[in-house]
Amino acid sequence: MKRLDPRTKLGLGLMAIAAVFIAKEPKTLLVESIVLLAALPLLRMGKDLLHSLRYYWPMVGLVFIIAFFSFDLLVALVLAVRLFNLLTVSFIFFRAVSPEETGDALQKIGVPYGLAFMLTTSMRYVPLIGQKIRHIIEAQSSRGIDLRLRLKNVGNFMALLMPLLAQSFVLADELALAMESRGFGRQGRSSRKHYRITFVEYGLLLSALTLLVIFAWWERG
Amino acid sequence: MIRLRHIRYRYPHTGWVLKGVDFSVTDGEYLFIGGANGSGKSTLAYLFNGLIPHYFGGTLQGTVTIDDLNTLEHKVFELFSHVGLVLQNADAQLFNSTVEDEIAFGLESLGLPGGEIDNRIREICRTLKLEDLLGRSPATLSGGEKRLVAIASVLCLNPSVLLLDEPYGDLDWEAVERVRQTLSEVNRSGKSIIVIEQRMGKFLHDTSRCLILEQGKLLYQGSPQSAHEVLLNAHLLPHYSTRGNGAPGKEPLLIAQDLSYRIKEKEILTGVSLELRKGETLALIGRNGSGKTTLLKHFNGLLRPTSGRLTFKGEEIQDKAPSELADQVGLSFQNPNDQFFKYRVKDEVMAGPTILRKIQEDWLQEMWQVFELRALLDRSPYRLSEGEKKRVSLASILATRPKLLVLDEPTSGQDGRFREALATLMAELKNRGITIVIATHDLDFAQAVADRWIVLHEGRVVADGAPEDLWRDEGLIRLGAIGRPNSDVG
Numbered sequence: 001m002k003r004l005d006p007r008t009k010l011g012l013g014l015m016a017i018a019a020v021f022i023a024k025e026p027k028t029l030l031v032e033s034i035v036l037l038a039a040l041p042l043l044r045m046g047k048d049l050l051h052s053l054r055y056y057w058p059m060v061g062l063v064f065i066i067a068f069f070s071f072d073l074l075v076a077l078v079l080a081v082r083l084f085n086l087l088t089v090s091f092i093f094f095r096a097v098s099p100e101e102t103g104d105a106l107q108k109i110g111v112p113y114g115l116a117f118m119l120t121t122s123m124r125y126v127p128l129i130g131q132k133i134r135h136i137i138e139a140q141s142s143r144g145i146d147l148r149l150r151l152k153n154v155g156n157f158m159a160l161l162m163p164l165l166a167q168s169f170v171l172a173d174e175l176a177l178a179m180e181s182r183g184f185g186r187q188g189r190s191s192r193k194h195y196r197i198t199f200v201e202y203g204l205l206l207s208a209l210t211l212l213v214i215f216a217w218w219e220r221g
Numbered sequence: 222m223i224r225l226r227h228i229r230y231r232y233p234h235t236g237w238v239l240k241g242v243d244f245s246v247t248d249g250e251y252l253f254i255g256g257a258n259g260s261g262k263s264t265l266a267y268l269f270n271g272l273i274p275h276y277f278g279g280t281l282q283g284t285v286t287i288d289d290l291n292t293l294e295h296k297v298f299e300l301f302s303h304v305g306l307v308l309q310n311a312d313a314q315l316f317n318s319t320v321e322d323e324i325a326f327g328l329e330s331l332g333l334p335g336g337e338i339d340n341r342i343r344e345i346c347r348t349l350k351l352e353d354l355l356g357r358s359p360a361t362l363s364g365g366e367k368r369l370v371a372i373a374s375v376l377c378l379n380p381s382v383l384l385l386d387e388p389y390g391d392l393d394w395e396a397v398e399r400v401r402q403t404l405s406e407v408n409r410s411g412k413s414i415i416v417i418e419q420r421m422g423k424f425l426h427d428t429s430r431c432l433i434l435e436q437g438k439l440l441y442q443g444s445p446q447s448a449h450e451v452l453l454n455a456h457l458l459p460h461y462s463t464r465g466n467g468a469p470g471k472e473p474l475l476i477a478q479d480l481s482y483r484i485k486e487k488e489i490l491t492g493v494s495l496e497l498r499k500g501e502t503l504a505l506i507g508r509n510g511s512g513k514t515t516l517l518k519h520f521n522g523l524l525r526p527t528s529g530r531l532t533f534k535g536e537e538i539q540d541k542a543p544s545e546l547a548d549q550v551g552l553s554f555q556n557p558n559d560q561f562f563k564y565r566v567k568d569e570v571m572a573g574p575t576i577l578r579k580i581q582e583d584w585l586q587e588m589w590q591v592f593e594l595r596a597l598l599d600r601s602p603y604r605l606s607e608g609e610k611k612r613v614s615l616a617s618i619l620a621t622r623p624k625l626l627v628l629d630e631p632t633s634g635q636d637g638r639f640r641e642a643l644a645t646l647m648a649e650l651k652n653r654g655i656t657i658v659i660a661t662h663d664l665d666f667a668q669a670v671a672d673r674w675i676v677l678h679e680g681r682v683v684a685d686g687a688p689e690d691l692w693r694d695e696g697l698i699r700l701g702a703i704g705r706p707n708s709d710v711g
Contacts, residue, residue: 121316145573161562186301189330
C-alpha cells in the first residue's frame with residue numbers, strides 16, 4: 001500500500017467513497033462493512049480503528065436515533081451503516097496517505113500549490129488542535145468550569161470556544177511567519193519526490209473503476 | 222554581515238517598539254541579545270530576515286542590510302537563505318508530517334534538484350546527529366529534539382547567519398545543554414549565530430558579544446562577562462528574597478499512597494507516595510517527561526490513578542471529578558491563554574467563583590491587592606503583557622479560595638523580573654496559610670520558594686528533602702534527575 005503512487009491512493013479512496021454512496025440495500029451496505037472490517041487487519045489498522053471507534057460511535061448512534069424517530073427502523077439502519085462505512089473508508093484513507101502525499105497528489109492533478117498546501121497543513125494541525133482542546137478543558141475544569149459533554153454544561157462552552165479561537169488565530173499567524181521565513185512565497189519550487197504510476201497501478205485503477213460501474217448498474221436494477 | 226543603522230520601528234496602530242538601535246553582526250560572530258518580555262527582542266528578529274517591513278507592515282526608519290542586501294528592497298523569499306530564522310513556537314515552526322519533509326521544505330523553496338536536497342538532508346542530519354529522527358513526526362519529538370530539527374531545517378539552507386528567537390524557552394537542563402553544544406559547534410564551523418533570549422544561563426558565556434535591550438533601546442553592548450552586573454541591576458537575573466514566614470503545620474493535607482498511572486501499556490507513574498503538610502510550599506522537581514504534570518493532574522481529579530490511594534483532608538479523592546474538587550484544589554497550568562474567555566479581567570477572575578456560587582467579596586479584594594490587579598480590572602485579558610496574563614490566570618485559580626494551590630511550570634516563558642515577582646507572591650500566599658505545590662525544572666526558583674523538594678525521575682520519587690540538601694546531591698545529578706547547581710543562571 002505504501003509503495004502506491006498517491007494519485008492511485010486518492011483515486012481508489014474516491015471510488016470507495018462513491019461505492020458507499022451508491023449502495024442502497026441494507027444487505028449491500030452490511031457486506032461493505034464486512035469487507036472494510038476484514039481489510040483492516042490486513043492493512044494493520046485494526047487496533048487503531050478500535051481506538052478511533054469511541055469517537056465516531058456517538059455520531060453513528062445519533063444519526064440512527066434521529067432517523068429512527070423521523071422515519072423507520074430500515075432507514076435508520078441504512079443511514080447509520082452508511083455513515084459507519086463512510087467514516088471507516090475515510091479512516092483507512094487518512095491512515096494510508098500522509099498529508100504531504102495528499103498534497104502531492106492534488107498538485108499532480110492540477111490543484112494550485114498554495115491551495116494543496118493549505119489543505120494538507122490543515123490536516124497536519126488537526127491533532128494539535130485536539131491537544132489544545134484537551135488543555136483548555138483541563139485548565140477550565142481546574143477552576144470549576146465543567147466542560148464535560150452534559151446538557152447542564154452547555155452554557156459553559158464559551159469557555160472552550162473563545163480560548164480555542166484566539167489561540168488558533170495566533171497559531172495561524174505564527175505558521176504564516178514560519179512559512180514565509182522558509183521561502184513559501186518564492187516562485188520556482190522544486191519537489192524532491194518523483195511519482196510515477198506503474199502499469200500495475202493503471203490496471204488496479206481500471207479494475208476498480210470497472211467494478212464500480214458494474215456495482216452502480218447492479219444497484220440501479 | 223548584518224548592519225542596522227538608526228532603526229526605529231512601530232507596528233501598525235502602536236507606539237514605537239524600537240527607538241533608535243544601531244549595531245552590526247560580523248561574520249563568524251556569536252551574538253546574544255537579551256531583554257525582558259516586551260523589550261522589542263522578537264521585533265528585532267523579524268527585522269533581520271525582512272519580515273519587517275514586508276510581512277508586518279508598520280513604519281520603519283533607518284536601514285537594515287544583510288550581506289549587502291537592503292531589506293527594504295528585497296523580499297523575505299530573497300533573504301531567507303541569508304538569515305535562517307528559528308521561531309520561538311516549535312508547533313508553528315515545524316509544519317510538516319515528518320522530520321525529513323520538514324528539512325526538505327526550505328530546500329524545495331530554493332528550487333534545488335531532488336538529489337541535491339537528499340544530500341543536504343543527509344549531511345545536516347549527520348552534523349546534528351538527527352539520523353534516527355528522520356521518519357518521525359515532529360509532534361512526537363521532545364522539546365530539545367524539536368529545537369534541533371528546527372535548527373536543521375534552516376541550517377541546511379546554508380545561511381550566513383543562524384538566528385534563534387528564545388531557543389531555550391521551556392527546555393529542561395539536559396535539553397538546554399544539547400542545544401547549547403550544537404550551537405557552539407555550528408559557530409565553530411564559521412557560521413554567525415544570534416541568540417535572542419529572556420532567560421539567562423551559562424550559554425551566555427558561549428557567546429562573543431552581548432546586547433541588552435530595554436524598552437526598544439540598547440541598554441548594554443559588550444562582553445558577556447561584564448554583562449552580569451547590568452543583568453542583575455536590570456533584574457533580568459532575578460534577586461530572590463525570603464521564602465515567607467508561615468511555618469508548615471504537622472497535619473497532612475494531601476497524602477498519596479503507592480500511586481501508579483499507566484496509559485497505553487506505558488507506566489508514567491510508579492508507586493508514588495508522598496505527604497503534603499498544611500501551609501508548606503513543596504517543589505516537585507524533575508526533567509520534562511518525568512511525570513510531574515501527570516502527578517499534579519491526580520490532585521484535582523483530572524486523572525484517576527491506575528492503582529493507589531489519594532486522600533485530601535482525610536477524605537479519599539481518587540474517584541472524584543475536577544468539578545467536585547475545584548473549590549478545594551486550584552491547579553494552574555503553564556499557558557494562561559488556555560483560560561481567557563471574558564472581555565474584562567474582573568469577569569475572568571470571577572468566572573470560577575460565579576459558576577461554583579462561591580463569591581467572597583473580601584477574598585476578591587485580597588486577590589486584587591496581592592496580584593496587583595486593581596488597575597487592570599476593566600482591561601481585556603488578551604491585551605495584557607505575558608507577566609500580567611500570568612498574574613490574572615493565577616488570581617482566577619485562587620479566586621475560589623482553594624486550600625491547595627498547584628502550579629505547573631509557572632516560570633516557563635517568563636523573564637527574570639516576573640520570576641522575582643512570582644517568588645514574592647508565593648511568599649505572600651504562604652503567609653496567608655495557603656499550601657502550595659510547584660512542579661518545575663527551574664531549580665533556582667524552586668530553591669528560592671520551596672520548603673521541601675520531592676524529586677521525580679522516570680515516574681518514581683527518587684528523593685524527598687530540604688532544597689539545601691538535594692541541591693548539590695551528586696547522586697541525583699549523575700542520575701540526571703536534577704541539573705548542576707546554577708545550571709540555569711550563570
